[in-house]
Amino acid sequence: MTEPLLAVEGLRAGFGATTVLHGVEFSVNEGEIAGIFGLNGAGKSVTMKVLAGVVPSRGGRITFAGQDITRLSAEKRVAAGMGHVPQGRQVFPDLTVAENLRLGAYLLRRKDKARAASLLDGVFDRFPVLAERRDQLAGTLSGGQQASLAVGRALVNEPRMIFVDEPSAGLAPLVVQELFATLKQVATSGVTMVLVEQNVSFGLQLADKAHILQMGRIVYSGEVGALDQQALAGYLGIGRMLGGVTSSALAGRRAPSPSPAINGSAAATSAEGEDRVPRSQRRRQARATSGS
Amino acid sequence: MGQVLVLGLVYGVIYSLFAVGIVLVYRGSGTINFAQGEIGTFGLFVAWWFTTAHHLPWIIGAVAALVMAAALGAGFEWAIVSHMVEANRVSVAVATIGLLAFLVAFEVRFFEGGNIRKMVAPIRGTGWSVFGVVVSPTQILSLLAAGALAAGLALLLKKTDFGLGVLAAAQDPVAVRLVGIPLARVSAFVWGLGAAVSVLGALFIEPTIGVFTPGFASEMFIKGLAAAVVGGLTSLEGAFVGGLLIGFVEVGANRVFDFPGVKMFSILFVMLLVLLVKPDGLMEGFKFRRRALA
Ligand SMILES: Nc1ncnc2c1ncn2[C@@H]1O[C@H](COP(=O)(O)OP(=O)(O)O)[C@@H](O)[C@H]1O
Ligand SMILES: [Mg+2]
Numbered sequence: 001m002t003e004p005l006l007a008v009e010g011l012r013a014g015f016g017a018t019t020v021l022h023g024v025e026f027s028v029n030e031g032e033i034a035g036i037f038g039l040n041g042a043g044k045s046v047t048m049k050v051l052a053g054v055v056p057s058r059g060g061r062i063t064f065a066g067q068d069i070t071r072l073s074a075e076k077r078v079a080a081g082m083g084h085v086p087q088g089r090q091v092f093p094d095l096t097v098a099e100n101l102r103l104g105a106y107l108l109r110r111k112d113k114a115r116a117a118s119l120l121d122g123v124f125d126r127f128p129v130l131a132e133r134r135d136q137l138a139g140t141l142s143g144g145q146q147a148s149l150a151v152g153r154a155l156v157n158e159p160r161m162i163f164v165d166e167p168s169a170g171l172a173p174l175v176v177q178e179l180f181a182t183l184k185q186v187a188t189s190g191v192t193m194v195l196v197e198q199n200v201s202f203g204l205q206l207a208d209k210a211h212i213l214q215m216g217r218i219v220y221s222g223e224v225g226a227l228d229q230q231a232l233a234g235y236l237g238i239g240r241m242l243g244g245v246t247s248s249a250l251a252g253r254r255a256p257s258p259s260p261a262i263n264g265s266a267a268a269t270s271a272e273g274e275d276r277v278p279r280s281q282r283r284r285q286a287r288a289t290s291g292s
Numbered sequence: 293m294g295q296v297l298v299l300g301l302v303y304g305v306i307y308s309l310f311a312v313g314i315v316l317v318y319r320g321s322g323t324i325n326f327a328q329g330e331i332g333t334f335g336l337f338v339a340w341w342f343t344t345a346h347h348l349p350w351i352i353g354a355v356a357a358l359v360m361a362a363a364l365g366a367g368f369e370w371a372i373v374s375h376m377v378e379a380n381r382v383s384v385a386v387a388t389i390g391l392l393a394f395l396v397a398f399e400v401r402f403f404e405g406g407n408i409r410k411m412v413a414p415i416r417g418t419g420w421s422v423f424g425v426v427v428s429p430t431q432i433l434s435l436l437a438a439g440a441l442a443a444g445l446a447l448l449l450k451k452t453d454f455g456l457g458v459l460a461a462a463q464d465p466v467a468v469r470l471v472g473i474p475l476a477r478v479s480a481f482v483w484g485l486g487a488a489v490s491v492l493g494a495l496f497i498e499p500t501i502g503v504f505t506p507g508f509a510s511e512m513f514i515k516g517l518a519a520a521v522v523g524g525l526t527s528l529e530g531a532f533v534g535g536l537l538i539g540f541v542e543v544g545a546n547r548v549f550d551f552p553g554v555k556m557f558s559i560l561f562v563m564l565l566v567l568l569v570k571p572d573g574l575m576e577g578f579k580f581r582r583r584a585l586a
Contacts, residue, residue: 103456106472
């Protein structure tokens with residue numbers, strides 16, 4: 001068997017006196033889409049930040065492409081082939097679309113300008129809306145366009161693996177379907193992916209493997225196909241959620257009630273089609289629901 | 293009137309330089325380096341040591357002072373500020389006051405700072421009379437240097453990847469690391485550049501004022517701070533506009549009213565007026581948004 005591209009062993013992390021990750025373990029093979037699912041506050045985003053190197057680990061080991069990267073800075077990890085689409089997208093609001101993409105290719109442009117230019121063309125082909133709006137300030141884009149920009153910004157550096165945290169948050173179902181189709185293409189083109197989704201029915205459409213995170217521990221890892229509904233419901237505390245997964249009609253209609261998301265409020269956000277709600281407001285909503 | 297314009301420009305440009313240094317650091321780290329002015333004074337001591345005490349050309353002293361300031365600014369960021377990423381921004385500002393106190397103590401101890409000193413001018417010569425004011429070659433040079441600095445900064449920040457990274461770091465310090473930009477280098481650069489710009493301001497204004505003692509450039513810094521705030525604290529264009537405005541107001545008030553302290557009164561007045569009418573500064577179109585590290 002070949003080595004996994006990413007191996008996470010006994011990863012611990014926390015803030016101050018609280019421990020958030022109590023020994024997270026999972027691995028991702030080359031070419032795979034690994035879905036990380038879990039309730040709000042389970043530690044999915046913290047896991048992503050520790051993997052990125054922007055939150056320090058307090059124990060455990062991260063191996064990427066055969067190299068122990070546990071002590072590497074965030075920049076060096078990007079140089080090693082990691083790309084990030086963080087929660088909330090985090091595009092640079094006062095820079096234009098083109099400037100955001102130029103910074104996405106910061107490291108590649110220092111090595112190979114021509115290669116960076118051709119990757120940029122690839123991103124513009126994949127997201128024509130970004131090409132049309134290349135001189136628009138990123139902060140004035142809609143949520144869906146910002147999501148495209150965040151994905152594009154990660155891809156222009158030619159990553160081996162991208163880490164995508166809740167790309168669907170705050171987007172209308174139709175926009176989510178479009179974005180997921182793009183992510184699927186990206187994965188097919190050979191980029192390995194870790195995907196965090198709180199909307200499990202969306203996430204399961206895309207993922208090959210599922211890792212379920214509960215209170216800072218992985219409690220299930222396995223093929224998505226092997227996951228039975230009962231087990232999933234047991235871990236995530238809801239039933240009937242696979243009802244919508246196979247139904248492509250989900251894309252075209254408002255989210256059914258009871259919703260397929262892990263918690264009701266998140267489904268409400270994605271069902272309202274509020275593609276243009278200012279981010280600050282969306283944040284406030286997100287925060288308001290995070291106690292559940 | 294002509295005299296007010298000429299003198300206001302001469303002083304205003306210097307305040308602009310200090311304001312630019314303040315804005316750079318504020319944008320890069322969300323705080324204010326209160327030692328920046330005194331780094332300017334310290335630069336004068338260094339330049340004086342080379343030129344007056346050791347009779348080397350002005351340019352040698354100036355370059356040494358600029359290098360010292362850049363190293364001091366960047367070194368302070370590296371040694372102290374970079375370890376305070378999680379800290380309240382006010383705590384960082386207080387740490388810079390520690391550096392200010394240290395610099396003053398150092399000047400007094402090692403340069404016998406109590407003595408009044410004079411720094412030589414970059415260019416000698418009698419100058420030209422404009423609107424009845426004699427404008428010295430140094431003053432002309434300082435205008436040119438400020439213009440060159442403004443153009444250089446604009447080019448750097450908009451045209452180079454590194455400069456764009458500086459702008460981006462102010463908008464989202466976490467996201468810049470996620471795209472692979474070395475944030476530590478960006479911050480150190482901004483603090484170093486801010487400090488070096490202070491030295492530039494101090495070197496150009498000293499010949500106009502005549503003498504310097506410890507604390508010399510800290511007074512300029514306070515006016516630069518007023519200029520930066522008037523300009524919105526985050527806008528480089530605002531820093532230049534604010535500096536010139538403070539310069540004109542100060543010189544104008546000094547002509548119209550004749551009582552001690554009128555300059556500082558007038559600056560306070562303008563600052564309050566701008567803050568009341570446009571609380572985000574004159575350049576409020578260009579807003580700076582700080583993201584929580586969520
Ligand atoms: N910067 C932080 N400081 C303190 N606690 C945090 C911080 N970030 C996350 N946490 C806590 O860590 C836990 C996991 O958060 P997170 O990983 O964001 O959850 P999710 O699985 O919804 O993405 C939560 O209890 C959250 O409050
Ligand atoms: Mg999260």
